Every structure is written in structure tokens, then in C-alpha cells.
Amino acid sequence: MFEAPDRPREAYARLYDGLARLRPSAFTARRALVDSAYLSQGITFDHGGREQPFPFDLLPRLIPAAEWGVLERGLAQRVRALDRFVADVYGPRRAVGDGVVPNALVSTCDGYLRPMVGVEPPLGRFVHVAGIDLVRDDDGTWRVLEDNLRCPSGLSYVVQNRAFMRRALPEAFGDHHVQPVGHAPFLLLSALIAAAPQGRTSPRVVVLTPGPANAAYYEHAFLAQQMGVPLVEGGDLTVRDRTVYLRTTSGRERLDVIYRRVDDAFLDAASLRSDSLLGVTGLMQACREGRVAVCNAIGTGVADDKAVYAFVPDLIRYFLGEEPVLEQVPTYLLGREEDREYALANLDRLVVKAVDGAGGYGMLIGPHATPGERRAFAARVAAHPRGYVAQETIRLSRAPVLVGERFRARHVDLRPFVVYGERPVVVPGGLTRVALRDGSLVVNSSQGGGSKDTWVLSS
Amino acid sequence: MLARVAETLYRTARDLERADALARLLEVSQAAALEGEASNGAGGRLVWEPLVRVVADMDGFLATHRRADERSVPWFVTFGRDNPDSIAACLSRARANARSVRDRLPSEVWEGVNDAWLGLADWTPARLTRDGVYLFCRGIRRSNHLIVGLVEQSMSRDEGWQFMRIGRFLERAERTARLVQARHGAGDATMAGALDRHGWRAMLGDASTHEAYLQVGAAALSPESIGRFLVLDPRFPRSAAFCVGQVESAIEDLVAMDAMPVDPAPLTLARTARDMVDGAARRPWGGAEVPHLLERLLARCESIDAALADACFVAGYERAPIGQRAQASRQAQN
Numbered sequence: 135m136f137e138a139p140d141r142p143r144e145a146y147a148r149l150y151d152g153l154a155r156l157r158p159s160a161f162t163a164r165r166a167l168v169d170s171a172y173l174s175q176g177i178t179f180d181h182g183g184r185e186q187p188f189p190f191d192l193l194p195r196l197i198p199a200a201e202w203g204v205l206e207r208g209l210a211q212r213v214r215a216l217d218r219f220v221a222d223v224y225g226p227r228r229a230v231g232d233g234v235v236p237n238a239l240v241s242t243c244d245g246y247l248r249p250m251v252g253v254e255p256p257l258g259r260f261v262h263v264a265g266i267d268l269v270r271d272d273d274g275t276w277r278v279l280e281d282n283l284r285c286p287s288g289l290s291y292v293v294q295n296r297a298f299m300r301r302a303l304p305e306a307f308g309d310h311h312v313q314p315v316g317h318a319p320f321l322l323l324s325a326l327i328a329a330a331p332q333g334r335t336s337p338r339v340v341v342l343t344p345g346p347a348n349a350a351y352y353e354h355a356f357l358a359q360q361m362g363v364p365l366v367e368g369g370d371l372t373v374r375d376r377t378v379y380l381r382t383t384s385g386r387e388r389l390d391v392i393y394r395r396v397d398d399a400f401l402d403a404a405s406l407r408s409d410s411l412l413g414v415t416g417l418m419q420a421c422r423e424g425r426v427a428v429c430n431a432i433g434t435g436v437a438d439d440k441a442v443y444a445f446v447p448d449l450i451r452y453f454l455g456e457e458p459v460l461e462q463v464p465t466y467l468l469g470r471e472e473d474r475e476y477a478l479a480n481l482d483r484l485v486v487k488a489v490d491g492a493g494g495y496g497m498l499i500g501p502h503a504t505p506g507e508r509r510a511f512a513a514r515v516a517a518h519p520r521g522y523v524a525q526e527t528i529r530l531s532r533a534p535v536l537v538g539e540r541f542r543a544r545h546v547d548l549r550p551f552v553v554y555g556e557r558p559v560v561v562p563g564g565l566t567r568v569a570l571r572d573g574s575l576v577v578n579s580s581q582g583g584g585s586k587d588t589w590v591l592s593s
Numbered sequence: 594m595l596a597r598v599a600e601t602l603y604r605t606a607r608d609l610e611r612a613d614a615l616a617r618l619l620e621v622s623q624a625a626a627l628e629g630e631a632s633n634g635a636g637g638r639l640v641w642e643p644l645v646r647v648v649a650d651m652d653g654f655l656a657t658h659r660r661a662d663e664r665s666v667p668w669f670v671t672f673g674r675d676n677p678d679s680i681a682a683c684l685s686r687a688r689a690n691a692r693s694v695r696d697r698l699p700s701e702v703w704e705g706v707n708d709a710w711l712g713l714a715d716w717t718p719a720r721l722t723r724d725g726v727y728l729f730c731r732g733i734r735r736s737n738h739l740i741v742g743l744v745e746q747s748m749s750r751d752e753g754w755q756f757m758r759i760g761r762f763l764e765r766a767e768r769t770a771r772l773v774q775a776r777h778g779a780g781d782a783t784m785a786g787a788l789d790r791h792g793w794r795a796m797l798g799d800a801s802t803h804e805a806y807l808q809v810g811a812a813a814l815s816p817e818s819i820g821r822f823l824v825l826d827p828r829f830p831r832s833a834a835f836c837v838g839q840v841e842s843a844i845e846d847l848v849a850m851d852a853m854p855v856d857p858a859p860l861t862l863a864r865t866a867r868d869m870v871d872g873a874a875r876r877p878w879g880g881a882e883v884p885h886l887l888e889r890l891l892a893r894c895e896s897i898d899a900a901l902a903d904a905c906f907v908a909g910y911e912r913a914p915i916g917q918r919a920q921a922s923r924q925a926q927n
Contacts, residue, residue: 173711174711175700175707176692176703176704176707284925287926344920344921345917345921346692347917347919348921348924351692353926355692355696359695359696365696365697366597370596370598381596382595383596383752383906384853384854384905385854395924395926396924397924397925400920400924410920411916
């Protein structure tokens with residue numbers, strides 16, 4: 135936000151002027167207001183088994199229109215390519231055949247699911263909603279850090295953060311022309327309806343949740359409510375004659391689209407994980423025959439594997455014939471001998487991640503780790519090299535955050551959401567996540583990170 | 594409507610109503626214990642023991658408490674860990690249930706339930722005895738009024754609302770019947786005259802019931818007329834007769850909107866329950882017939898509950914299999 139002490143960056147100048155008139159105690163009071171509203175509405179995230187209000191920072195993050203224009207193009211491009219890639223992996227396999235991505239890499243992905251081979255969903259679409267994590271580095275360059283194509287979480291907080299912001303700091307909005315985000319659930323619903331099996335007029339859509347015990351349960355309920363569709367658990371569904379039905383008080387009712395927030399493996403005890411208690415037995419067969427749409431499609435994890443990530447720029451060139459708009463982070467595949475040697479020798483300045491990890495777990499941040507932790511991680515890498523990648527440590531940009539009555543600089547990232555029905559649409563802004571501990575680079579809400587409202591300014 | 598959602602809304606409404614009924618009872622008992630014979634050491638026998646009989650069973654209570662008195666019973670009713678139907682337990686269940694269907698509830702309704710539950714954290718045993726139970730009970734009743742008001746003002750009259758209506762009125766019918774039943778049980782052998790009248794008067798409890806009664810039976814503050822009023826009055830919204838009528842009409846509405854099969858068992862049972870109170874209203878009130886009527890009415894309420902489960906909830910309401918919670922909590926949301 136600042137170029138130098140007390141000199142705000144250009145985009146923030148107006149915000150700074152507007153808020154400079156408020157006393158520190160006013161911020162504290164507004165924050166208390168928001169916190170109690172979050173608790174009272176039960177907008178919480180399960181942190182270590184306890185429901186905590188999702189920490190929210192009052193200062194919005196600003197993205198100027200021109201900067202956003204580039205991101206928007208780059209994100210849509212990336213998601214189009216990733217979707218094409220998934221369809222290709224379970225279809226003609228051209229990318230593998232042409233040597234763009236090594237075959238061995240694809241078929242050893244944890245997210246690769248053989249039962250999906252040959253399945254062609256409506257529109258050929260596998261990815262209906264994607265959350266792409268971006269960071270800005272020291273030079274101000276935006277880079278893609280991770281793709282999330284399975285059950286990306288956070289869209290509800292984008293909408294709710296804005297709603298609370300309007301109430302808590304209305305004076306900050308003054309002549310900013312902030313692009314609205316309240317229509318995001320509607321965008322999602324449109325994409326889900328577009329995914330319905332052919333020939334189904336006014337398709338029945340549901341949100342499938344693992345249940346209230348899940349950390350993101352609030353989000354599942356919010357999205358279902360905002361889209362006006364039922365929120366269901368596995369036990370509410372049943373499969374008869376390869377068709378999925380809802381169990382209602384007056385009998386069965388046919389179902390067309392499932393926006394699922396349950397992991398791939400748990401969706402069908404008959405053909406995926408037999409010990410699953412969360413899915414619907416027989417779902418996979420109904421899905422293979424195109425009698426129900428599962429969103430995102432089963433098996434999209436193959437494209438957000440962190441080793442496949444290294445090939446995404448090539449996939450964009452291959453499938454779209456375009457140059458990638460967005461930079462990403464230099465990545466070393468530890469399954470490759472030379473990459474591994476380099477990485478193991480430089481563990482103190484690299485970040486090492488498990489390829490199928492999520493939520494900020496299973497990673498080593500070299501510069502912050504003790505020698506002992508680095509040794510332990512090196513041993514894990516040696517035991518299962520395909521399972522890890524190393525990346526250059528990016529100095530995440532920082533943003534001011536209210537801590538007590540003072541502003542402190544904390545690292546932030548940005549997760550914009552791309553909703554893909556007929557065309558990819560990027561929800562303006564996204565979820566800005568904040569590492570609440572000083573110096574920490576981990577912003578995941580499952581590890582106690584917080585969030586900010588993100589404003590895309592109209593030009 | 595999803596069978597699970599229908600059942601959850603029904604149970605949420607029942608638990609909220611139960612918490613409210615318990616709070617009313619406790620408040621009334623507390624007031625009754627302050628005056629007359631009850632304040633001279635007979636409070637246990639006259640007030641607290643009958644209260645335990647209404648909310649639980651006496652033997653179970655005595656297994657964990659030395660005696661029923663002004664210290665042990667209020668805590669048992671409000672927070673007692675050994676009481677699966679304490680006010681706190683009812684609210685926790687209602688909150689967990691409401692949370693699992695919050696997409697079907699207006700946000701304000703869910704917030705009301707959540708706030709009521711969050712408010713429980715302010716109470717300790719010390720505070721409950723020091724400030725008396727009055728403040729606590731008033732808080733519970735007010736939050737329930739707020740929730741019911743919000744449900745009435747902001748929910749569409751759809752299936753969900755009808756199932757909540759069934760839950761609320763079925764619970765209320767049962768509570769009222771039990772209240773009168775307990776007073777009959779205690780009154781037979783041990784009480785007479787003014788003492789008895791004091792107890793019956795206490796049953797009218799909170800101001801609203803007393804005032805409603807005075808409109809109808811002003812002259813006769815007799816056990817007979819109070820009991821009759823509570824069970825059979827057709828217009829008072831807490832009387833068993835009124836509640837049974839509401840249950841019947843809610844089921845009829847559900848059938849009319851195709852949310853239940855035609856002529857479901859719960860409807861048949863609700864009709865016979867209403868016939869039961871209608872029939873009793875045509876006969877003089879009193880004698881051995883009253884306990885008999887109450888017993889049949891309570892049994893009928895229970896069978897309506899069971900029939901609902903069979904006819905339109907998830908068959909017999911399978912409990913979530915062991916391990917489902919753990920699996921759900923481990924699902925990655927990346």
C-alpha cells in the first residue's frame with residue numbers, strides 16, 4: 135500500500151485520505167462490530183476443532199482497473215487451457231502423445247482417476263469453478279502460485295466480506311467505483327445449469343456437502359442459499375436405474391447437477407473408495423452415462439497437481455496457441471534427478487510442497503525452517519521424489535493490517551475465482567488472504583489466516 | 594422438500610419449544626417456592642419434586658442428586674449434564690440442527706438461534722443461583738419469542754414452515770398435557786384446599802397465561818377450571834386442544850401442497866387426537882376421566898411423532914454412521 139512511510143501508492147491515495155480522518159478507536163469499534171456480526175451469523179472456519187469467526191481485516195485491498203484487466207485475461211486463459219487439458223487426459227490424450235507433458239507424470243497423479251477415462255461431460259467441460267492463487271512479488275509482478283480445480287473454497291467470503299465492508303466502513307467507498315461481487319453465486323448457478331445433461335429443461339441443481347463437521351460448511355450453506363438450491367448430504371441422494379434422485383418427504387425427485395464439495399474419492403463407495411460414508415453409491419455410473427453432471431467433474435485433480443503446474447505455460451501454448459499472460463513461479467520437479475540435486479542442495483532458500491497437498495499443509499518453507507526440519511523433509515523427498523516439487527521462495531507483497539489499534543504490514547495473496555459455463559467469467563477481485571502472524575508466509579484459513587475485501591476499481 | 598431437512602426443521606422447532614416450556618416452568622416454580630407453605634421448608638415436596646416429575650423421572654434424578662430443592666433442581670433443569678433435556682441441551686441441539694439446514698432458514702432466524710446458544714456461555718452455576726433463575730428464564734423466553742416471531746414474519750408458508758409448525762405445536766401439546774398430569778398426580782394424596790389452589794394457580798404461571806385464563810374463567814380459580822382451561826380451551830394458543838388442532842391443520846396443508854402422500858398416517862392420528870379433545874369438551878370435566886384422557890392424549894402425540902418418521906422422514910431417521918463426522922471434517926477444501 136505504501137511506497138515510503140506516509141506516502142501511499144497512487145491507487146490508495148483516495149482511500150488513505152478518506153480514512154485518515156477516522157480515529158484509531160473508531161477502527162477498533164468498527165472491527166468489534168464486524169467480529170460480533172461474524173460470530174452471530176456463524177460465519178466461521180473450523181480451526182483446530184473449534185469454530186472461529188473468520189478473521190477479517192477492515193482495510194480493503196485495491197486493484198486498479200488496468201492491472202485487473204491483465205489478470206482477468208490471464209486467468210480466463212489459464213482456466214480454458216486447464217479445462218482442455220483435463221478433457222484431453224480423459225479423452226484423446228494428445229498432449230501426452232505429443233510429449234507436452236510426460237505420460238508418467240499424468241498417470242502417477244493422485245488426482246488421476248481411471249474410471250473417468252472416456253467420459254464426456256456436457257460442453258466437454260470438466261472445470262466449472264476454479265480458484266487460482268496469485269501472489270505479487272517484490273518487483274510488483276503478479277505470479278500464479280497454485281491452481282485449485284477440485285473444491286476451491288472462499289467464494290462465500292468474497293461476497294460476505296463485501297457485505298460487511300459496506301456496513302462497517304461506508305465512508306471508504308466514497309467515489310471509488312468499486313466493481314460489485316454480489317452476483318457471484320448467480321454466476322456460479324449459471325455455470326452449473328450450463329453443465330446439465332442434454333435435453334433437461336429447468337435442471338435440478340444441488341450443493342453436496344460432507345456435512346456440518348466440515349471446515350467449510352458455512353460456505354456450502356451460503357452458496358446453496360444464495361443460489362436457491364437444496365444443500366444435500368450423501369444420505370439425501372439415492373441412485374435408481376442409473377439416475378440420481380433426491381429423497382423428499384413425498385418420494386423421489388430426479389436430480390441433474392451436483393455441485394459437490396466432497397473429495398473425488400469419497401463420491402461413490404461402489405467404484406471409488408469403498409469405506410466412504412459421504413457419497414452416493416452408483417453415482418459414478420450415472421455420471422459416466424451422462425445422466426447427471428458432477429461439478430467440478432471427477433478427476434480434475436490431475437490438472438492442479440503441483441508437478442503438472444510446471445507444464446501449464448506449455449499447455450496454454452499447446453491448446454490455445456497463445457502466449458501465457460501470467461507469470462508463474464519457477465518450479466523444480468523432484469522426480470527429476472538434476473532438479474532434485476539442485477533443490478536438495480538449496481533447501482534453505484526454496485519452498486518444498488507435496489504435489490497433492492492443500493490448505494498449506496505438507497510444505498516446507500526453507501528460509502523459515504530449522505536445519506532439523508530441512509533434514510527431515512529431505513528424507514521424505516528422497517523416499518518419494520514424485521510426490522514433491524520445489525519452488526523459489528517468493529517474497530509475497532505486504533499490505534497494512536489492523537492489529538490492535540495500529541497498522542502492521544502482513545503478507546497477502548489473492549485467490550480470484552473463475553466460473554466457467556459457456557465462457558470463463560472472472561469474479562472481480564477475489565479473496566485476499568492475510569498471514570496474521572508477523573513474517574509468516576502461510577495465509578491459509580485452515581492455519582488461522584484472515585482475509586480482506588478486495589476492490590477492483592472501474593476505470 | 595428433502596426428508597432430512599424436513600425432519601431437522603421439525604426437531605429444531607420442537608427443541609426450541611421445549612427449551613421455552615422448561616424456562617416457563619422453572620420460572621413459575623421459582624415464584625411458587627417463595628410464598629406460602631412452600632417457603633417454610635415444604636418447597637421440595639410442593640414445588641421442586643413435582644417439577645422433576647414433569648421434566649424427567651424422579652428415580653433418575655435421585656440417582657445423581659441427594660434431594661430435590663431450590664439448588665439442585667434449577668441447575669438440573671437448565672444445565673444439568675445428567676439431563677439430556679436440559680434447557681442448554683435443547684438449545685445446543687436446536688442450534689446444531691438449525692446450522693445443518695441454515696440454507697433453508699431466513700438468516701435472521703438462524704442468527705436468533707445462534708445468539709440464543711452463544712448466550713448460554715454467560716451463565717455459571719454461581720451466577721444462576723446468585724442472580725436467581727428469573728433473569729436466565731426471561732432471557733430464554735425472550736430469545737424464543739424473537740425466533741418464533743422471525744419465523745412467523747419472514748418465512749414463506751412452504752413445507753419447511755409447516756414442518757416447524759408441527760414440531761412447535763406437537764411439543765407444546767405434550768408439555769401442557771404433562772404439566773396438568775403432574776399436578777393431578779401430586780394433588781391426589783398430599784394436597785388439599787388453599788395449598789392445592791396455590792399450586793394450581795402457579796400452573797397458570799407466566800402473566801400471559803394467567804391473564805388469558807382470567808378472561809375466560811375469572812370467577813373460578815379452581816383446580817377443575819384451570820385444568821380444563823389448559824387442556825381444552827379452543828382459543829388459547831398454549832392449550833393442548835388448540836395445539837392439536839394446529840398440528841392437524843399443518844399436516845392437511847402439507848398434503849395439499851403435495852409434500853406428503855395422500856391420507857398419511859400422521860393425519861389420521863392427528864384427527865383422532867382432535868376428536869379426543871373435542872369429545873372431552875362436550876362432557877363435564879373432572880374425576881378419573883381426566884388422568885385417563887391425558888394419558889391417551891400423550892400416547893397419541895408420541896404416535897404422531899413416530900408416524901411422521903415413518904411416512905416422510907428418512908426411513909426411521911437412520912443415525913449418521915459412525916465415522917461420518919471424521920470423514921467430513923477431513924475433506925480438503927482447497
